[in-house]
Amino acid sequence: MKKILVINGPNLNMLGIREPDIYGKRDYNSLCEYIKENASSLGLEAEIFQSNHEGEIVDKIQSAYRVFDGIIINPAAYTHTSVAILDALKAVGIDAVEVHLSDVNTREEFRQISYAGLACKEHFIGLGFEGYKKALEWFCK
Ligand code: DQA
Secondary structure, eight states, X not given: OOEEEEEEOTTGGGTTTSOHHHHOSOOHHHHHHHHXXXXXXXXXXXXXXXXXXXXXXXXXXXXXXXXXXXEEEEOGGGGGTOHHHHHHXXXXXXXEEEEESSOGGGSOGGGSOOSGGGGOSEEEESOTTHHHHHHHHHTTO
């Protein structure tokens, strides 16, 4: 069974409360349930991790080395700022897929750059929760 680590960055724990017009009305627990259900129906083992702290995300990526077969990452705001997360993904060399709930490409200019995305093999952007399902499916190809 492939082991997939799902990493969610800052403020994603506020789903349902934060800017529902952009991120939807469903909360973070619903997202976790959605990911777990889809992983199990695809025959994948998924661990979900959320942090509001850049260093904790770097530590988690490093701890995935030789443990996980894949990483699905929504680095949230750190997408657009964190070279440390990019370097951590490159360091472990684990296949990674980038997910964003909203369509960052059509939002503010500062969201147009994705550092973590440079280390990802696939990107599902602006599909809401479904982006995570597509990312899980990618690991079944
Ligand atoms: C996000 C998009 C980011 O620009 C933003 O900072 C987030 C969430 C998304 O999933 O759409 O926090 O990663």
